Amino acid sequence: MNRSAHRPRRPLRTAGAGVAVLLALSGCSASGSGTPGTAGGALSGTVTVFAAASLEESFTTLGERFEKEHPGTEVTFSFGGSDTLAAGIGNGAPADVFAAASTRTMGLVADEGLTADSPSTFVRNRLEIATLPGNPHGIGSLKDLTAPGLKVVLCDRAVPCGSAARTALAAADVELTPVSYAQDVKSALTKVELKEADAAVVYRTDVRAAGDKVEGVEFPEAAEAVNDYPIARLESARNPAAAKAFIALVKSPEGRKVLTGAGFLAP
8 A cells, every 4th residue: 555745746655564564475576676777876766765653754855855866766665663664674575774763673673684784873752742732631741641531542562652651651650551552653643633532642753743733742751761763774675775875865964954853853
């Protein structure tokens, strides 16, 4: 299942992580992957990027810039929970670049020898509480999330945003039983946007990306659960030259400007 980002030129292609894993397990290759050309030193072909869900807006912007700077290239993204993406890579899903929302998750890939280079941290992210617009329940702290009748969603324990939330809750000495766990941070945020939940513990970047659909509440314990985001080229990359160039863009001053503008922290 592909989902296109809206823009005036040829759309970037995005695919769910589950689809990428299924393609790998069935022995199929990603659409358009082909053999890249480097005639005259110019980049060409498709570069496939697996990236944490919280990077969707920023990486989509950078993907558009990459294609503009390198005519003849196409950037394909799979956004999702970092652990799901790591599992897909481990199962042979075709990807050139992996950007995770935690060093632990990147380690699942790197420790198996699946990265071509040493992963490097390019941004950091911290948590916020996403509430309904106007914060009608007056939520001002993690402890407030335990109020009777309040419907709170957390990311699944296995994904980085869920692990970070558990760390923050422990630092606040708060025990919280959510109404549900979400498979990734975007899914948790969507519950609040659709008013299916009163609040969710997500990343500040996702709160900012949601605009007026939610309201963000900062809390001091977020400083105890800041996640480093590493990125690496994969050993099985079918377009290693374009993969290296995309990573270079992400880590460049231009890339840093896009990412910090979305609310990410410099490493």
